[in-house]
Amino acid sequence: MTIRFFQVDAFAERLFSGNPAGVCPLDEWLPDQTMQAIAAENNLAETAFFVPSRDADADYDLRWFTPTVEMDLCGHATLATAYVLAEQFGDDKPVIRFSSMSGPLAVAREGERFVLDFPAAPPRRVAEPQSYADALGAAPADVWRGGDFALAVYADQTAVADLRPDLEKVAALPDGAVVATAEGEAHDFVSRCFVPKAGIPEDPVTGSAHCALIPYWAARLGKAEMTARQISARGGELHCRLDENRVKIGGRCALYLEGRLLI
Structure with missing residues (x-):
């Protein structure tokens, strides 16, 4: 099996800054142990996997894995995923909607920035x-x-x-x-x-x-x-930006690598 793979520096004003994230577009979910093994092999803070969503309120379903565990929320890999969808797959929607373990998430395009719309967690x-x-x-x-x-x-x-x-x-x-x-x-x-x-x-x-x-x-x-x-x-x-019970977190991205995984 061949899977496209992108490595993106998220929240980066230039290449080699920010947080590197892996992004794997899929047609359907791989077994959990395979996605965990890919994330471990990538050895990045997070690797994101997404599939087209069957949910009418979302465009894609999104999951994130560190080298050792699946996470219920990840900001920089979500930003990187939206960047890949917009810049590599031509998704020109002003807001890309995701379904995730943390509920509905969205990323808007504002000029060169991508802006996360996440739930606030007042401490x-x-x-x-x-x-x-x-x-x-x-x-x-x-x-x-x-x-x-x-x-x-x-x-x-x-x-x-x-x-x-x-x-x-x-x-x-x-x-x-x-x-x-x-x-x-x-x-x-x-x-x-x-x-x-x-x-x-x-x-x-x-x-x-x-x-x-x-x-x-x-x-x-x-x-x-x-x-x-x-x-x-x-x-x-x-x-x-704090917007009532939501937070807006914006940043730029830089594409570092495009390749194929042979699984």
Whole structure:
């Protein structure tokens, strides 16, 4: 069997930045173990698979796999999938609709940007900062939890950039992922995201984390539209907007690779 394959840098202002995602268009689903094996072989943070949807309210059904597990939500691979559909398959709809494990998702085209429409996950404060201090290597001012993400809030961007986490301790925390965040210097806020439980030591750019980050920073800064940067080694730019119980997360994409998988 031959499967087309694309590797896209998502939330990238240029090639070799942002977060690489694999995208596999399918006519019908492969066995779960085959998709998991493909994702492991690709060894990217996520590989997305999509098929034409039979749901009248969606254009495509979408699934995401890390090298070790299937995820219920992934931002950058969804952005990459919409980019591939628009740029490689000629899907010129202004909004591409997906059905997923997290419900209906949509990606709109706004000039050179693709904009995710995801459910907001407003975080709540949790009273256990010490375990996060031990795991991340420095004490956060406080810790919030939204969805699968813990937000460890620091005093400034330098504190986030200087973190040297103990990934075994991060993996032992109750959260699916841990995000360190602070007010930014050139952006409204910055972040770093650690997901060792899913085989991702540090995710370069994490769209889904912004489902919690955007409501938090919108409330703290008193503004609905913001710019954000994930300050990983690769780095990535995100344009953020809180829209009631939804978040809009925009970014650019760059195609790195097109090929065929021989399965």
